[in-house]
Amino acid sequence: MQRLKATVATSAIAVALLCAAGSMPALAQSLNETIGSRLQANPDGDRLLVDAKEIIYDNDRNTISAAGDVQMNYQGRTLQADRVTYDRNTGRVYAEGNARLTDSSGAVVTGDRFELTDDFKNGFIDSLRVVQTTVENGRTVTTRFSSPRAERAAGETTTFERGTYTACEPCKDHPERPPLWQVKAAKIIHNNSEQTIYYEDATLEILGLPVAYLPYFWTPDPTVKRKTGFLAPRYVTSNTLGFGVSIPFFWAIAPNYDLTVAPTFLTRQGVLGEAEWRHRLETGSYNIRVAGISQLDPDAFLPSPRGPGDRDFRGSLETAGQFYLNERWKWGWDIALVSDKWFLENYHIRSESLSSIYLKESISTVYLQGQGDRSFFDLRGYYFQGLSTRDWQKQQPVVHPVLDYDKRVTPSVIGGEFGINVNLTSLSREAAQFEPLTAENRTALLGVYQTCRIFDPEDCLVRGASGTMSRASIAASWRREFIDPIGQVWTPFAYVRADNFWVSPDLDGYQNANLSNYLGGDDDYLFRATPAAGLEYRYPFAADLGTSGRQVIEPIAQIIARPNETRIGHLPNEDAQSLVFDDTSLFDWDKFSGYDRVEGGVRANLGVQYTVTGANDFYANALFGQSYQVAGRNSFRQGDLANVGLDSGLDSRASDYVGRLQVSPNRNFALLTRARFDQEDFNVNRIEATVRASFNPYLPLSTSLTYARYEAQPDIGFPRRREGLLGSATWNLTPNWYVTGSVLLDLDRYLLARENFELALATNPEAVYNPLDRAYVSSMSLGVGYIDECTTFSVKYIMTPRSISTNSGEKDRNHTVMLSLELRTLGEATISQRIAGDSSEEGIAD
Template sequence: MRGALAAQRSSARRLHLWGATALACIMSCVVLPGVSFAQDIDLVAATGVSTDSEMLLEADTIVYDHDQATVTAVGGVQIDYDGYRLVAQRVAYNQNTSRLIASGRVEIVSPDGTKIYSEEIDITDDFRDGFVNALRVQTADNTYFAAENADRREGNITTFTRGVYTACEPCEEKPDQPPIWRIKAQKIIWNGKAKTVRFEKSRFEMFGMPLAFLPAFEIADPTVKQKSGFLFPRYKSGSRLGYGAEVPYYWAVSPTADLTFKPAWYSKQGFLANAEWRQKFDNGEYSITVAGIRQRSPEEFYTSNDPTGLFRSDNEKTRAMIGTKGRFQINSRWTAGWDILAQSDKNFAYRYGIDGYDQHSRTNQIYLTGLNDRNYFDLRGYKFDVQEQETNFSRATGVQNPDARNARDARQPWVLPSFDYSYIPDQSIAGGELSIDVNSQSLYRRLADFPDKDPAANNGRLPGIEGWSGRVTAEAEWKRSLIAPGGLMLTPLLHARGDAIGVDFQGDSLDRINDLGVASDIRSAYYRAMATAGLEARWPVLFSTTSSTHVLEPMAQIFARPNEPHGTSLGIPNEDAQSMVFDASNLFERDKFSGYDRIEGGVRANVGLRYSGNFDNGWSAHGLFGQSFHLAGRNPYAQLDYVNVGAASGLETARSDYVGSFGVVSPIGFNASIGARFDEESFEVRRTDLTAGYASRPVSVSAAYSFIEKQPDYGFAADRHEVRGSASVRLHENWRVFGSGTYDITNEVMVRKAIGFAYDDECFSYTISAAEYINRDNTSDKRRTLGFQISLRTLGDFATSTSISQN
């Protein structure tokens, strides 16, 4: 009779205790060793099973043998207790021997979804010794473990005989088919005290084919977040470094700190020492990386232009670096951090690929940031690095490099500090919104930055002076939105700004300024102020049809202000406003300069028409077209500065070029946009950017075309045309091919091209790719890379790359 229970209250209590004990015993023997290899623990701690929980026992027959002191459940046994479920054909408990045996298609399901399958489980009630026959485990995170049998001894050592481990899900159609990868071992020994898992006489298989035989290896207990040991090796190669291998060793110093040694050996350059220390705290973390090498063959870096290596930083015999990164949340409002690299020469970290510090152009910084409601504070110090091989001076004599115009690093500035503060009061002021902003920067540059390769040449640009400059800016803006009858939206605006600027011209900066052939006003201090009154008018009009809605919004702005102070002569450095792109995105900006070092002055009006549309089929469209007019005063975009930022920008005339943009978005993954600038008289295209893309699961494609008309006074003597594209095609559920490229139409050179293919599924991924990079100004300067990466879920990643440079 199914579900039979003893009528007596004492028998019911005994049965409840027996069922709880049975399930706890089985879970302690099977669930933890098979799933997480946990350490030796007691009944409640091991299984999480509460003896106070209600138990439901179902079976065809339950037999009490008082003479033999056994309780046996037979036929369709199912025990549900505290979120666990045990299913078996027979479960017996012997009180004299303190052993419990579950047999016949045993299945255990834990609350987290882990499933354990076995033919027989035999265990003592003190959990120290036990035996499991034909064990299979499926964990909640879809890892799989099987063994012919498992034997537990001494309470913390479990031995699995002829075990198999994989993270690949079995094929539903062909469950007997081997998984993509698996590890087979004659013995797998789990040590709960040492928290290690040891594989003996093991082999690694892919698709059922053995690839590697490993006499013995050991990994950390998966429940352990940190465990000292060797990591997967990495292989590297390069034309000047030779073949190399890195064998990392991870040392878990404490639960919150670790140290990773990454020694590497290169056939041409020798031994590279590399180590990384990391430590976490409740409110943040930091890391320190150190590396060094004594190069065996620095002459590998000699070039035809420098056969002695005196002007190449790669040619140093001894090279080293130290880098550190950190970020700390001081409280809910304040965050502090840093990212700093110091090295013996310009490009050691880049050349040897030191993780986290191998960018060709990188930014060293220290920062403090605060954010509270509508207040923002940001204080930073910067040092820009270019990890290049050219030096500015001879390493032996100190003589300037005759080719030093190609060396960019010494011309990068120190910014100590850069400060931004923004405050918007919660209360309205005269019915409108007031915003207050403060910005300052202090900048030092060791060498003047000028783009020409010939020191005697004069192309009219000086991007950075040698010496120091500093600026403090404070500004306030008030605006209020009003709605007039008929839906006309009016926004009056008032703005005021003041600047104090200091400059210390050093070296040949004054000579460079005089070479520009423009009137100059050289001082050690400058002061300027600007006040603006403006008005914006918008009149959105809604049109609706049976299948779409459209909004047309005519817009107009006018800003009245005096001329830009010190705008007719050179003196104030321009460091942060050197980029000038006039397009639809900044048509309605009050000040179209990109930074604080330049100020827009004079009276200007901006007019345009904005459109947006939505269709019932899921498509949408948006567009903008307009023009800007300089009405009175000096046009700041027609005034010369150190970089001629307004030259050929489209704003240097009284009537600007036309600018427009239009884009569409579809519900099927397709999107496209176009932006353009047209000559105000001939309507000839001056600049255009066209992008299109499509994304779905089997195919992902994107393409872009850019055209910029020549700007000789801005440093570009020829038109610039460029096409960029990328695509990824999934050939099968798990296989895909991808590629990308960039073609310089003007120079007729493919400056970048890459291709690769990849396989990825739930437990395994493989990627191989090849790429070539060509210097558009020197097509003989090429760099090719080839690499692949294998990722085995739960085991780790294996990667290697080869780089060949030709210059």
């Protein structure tokens, strides 16, 4: 036996095999002739590189060994061990002692002993452990396989005998304990080329206890983003749908398009079919979703018109897409068609078109949008479908279209900022939408509660006129800021706005009587122009508090002169019905929220602002001010068809006072409150207050509390005070466990009657409100959850309010328990169970 030892300063020697023979020692040349004869130089010119402290050549056994921190690299695979032996008789490589194999994907295989072919692709491994790290949705996911003995074939397939699989980290303090969850199987086969993991005779264990058994199943490996196969099932239980299970199947037809089919088998209603097609193209993507069912038991739902009890087939069709024309322009759509207003809610159909800012509705739109450096263009059409029982589709507008364009430039001659703003709106509806000012004006239309069948401005508001209304508006504005030598800030500004109205009311339609007296009767072309000029003045007084920070007191004054608003109450108001006067709108040039109304007259706005910034992230800000109608007609004193402006705090010559207080002592605590005070007696007419607190690191608790109170505004349809309190909190019991909850309290102590609503409405309209002597829990949720690197688990109880006045046929509260479990890389499941015995769906019968 011959032995060669080489020692350098670092006690290591690197021998490059398959190099030029003339530059190698005799032993390396022998290795080249042996291993190199098997590892033929491939077309890519791969080389085997060996790094070891000692190389041993045994002529008697015909073996070559490397010992001492051995590292061998070939074709992207790295083999490391204390000792590596190559048997020239069998062509096998044996690695012993801290053996470790890293493949080109980054997966790390460790074991007590490796027996591999000379290219490291095939062989057996004792006490195998595989660690593979991937990135999933921006998070790093590490998976682990282990087995007493495994076989590696063709570098593609690894078979684990009596194997285990988990994505959980071992316990740092007690690594001998089982992970949170793991899959144990008689055989686990990982096929790299198919990117699939197969399990035979498998058992799912949680905390070492078996909880589920499957004779055979397969999952994509963690590197897969999308792969054909069955997805995690979804379970359904409902008093109207029965018990059911959804079994989704995902078909990855091509890299850029796929199809998901999800039949749901329901014991009471039959089979609900759902399918989604997704297609990604070079410039964008789109999807199409369909759902439908032929109901076996329609009587489970309320009868028409309060529910879909007269429908056998129900379904929906939805499509959404977005495409880029270039880097600045894009177009797209989101269109939904629904058989009835209750289908999406009854069957829990996911829809991108849903909106529930105020009332739940489905919004379909088609748009074209452009974005420049200092410009913006948006053109789109809308179709609204109300999803509450009280909604009448004839009252929903069709917008065809609405256009917005905004451009800002800096003129070289006069300086400052010049802006141009354009809006074009065209819409139509079949029937006028009225709203009562008093309960006496309620009436029933097709069994659905409607209001003000005959329009009377003393009793009714017009939320939307019938027929067609189009308006084109253009506004040009300029402003420039000047700072004088003593620090005063002067900002002159001016603007001019022109509006063209084309009003064509449908006065023959249902519920439209008497509107002709206010909309002018026949088709009308109306023009309105409003020029304005103004000046804003600020004088900040700053004081340096040294190491404690800085404080600034800033008086603010603003005056705007313009002519009176014209034709108040004789033009439709579609987009300017939301008017909230508070600190955020005190210094707005025009306090109306949309284009259909324009503020007129001469108005002055006065206020003072105080700001403190200090050490340790301390920040405080306060603002207090008032608005005055100096001359001309007060636009907020004369209501339009929707009475916008009345009861707003701006409808007197001197407005209500508005204020804001914001205090943040540090990053963990913040208080924000804003209020409107009566200008005569300083009573609080409107107040909103929010407190947010995080007690870390002293206490792992974060919480928020919001209180709101709005005094009655009878002129715009709110005859009673509105008051509520919303609280929420999350407590991290451990780094993994948390509890969370929220509660919404109705403090106005008035509640719509639950029982005999129709009878009470018909016989005694004033009885629909019942005074309460206590706060009313409107909604509540409680939950507990667990999250770590491999598992997400939560249980949540949700109680939603009864909503007989706004939603569709919900006779009582909806009590629901939701359970969600995700075993990362393996699958997830969600179960929703209603625990109340009453109806819990929109349009559902007892």
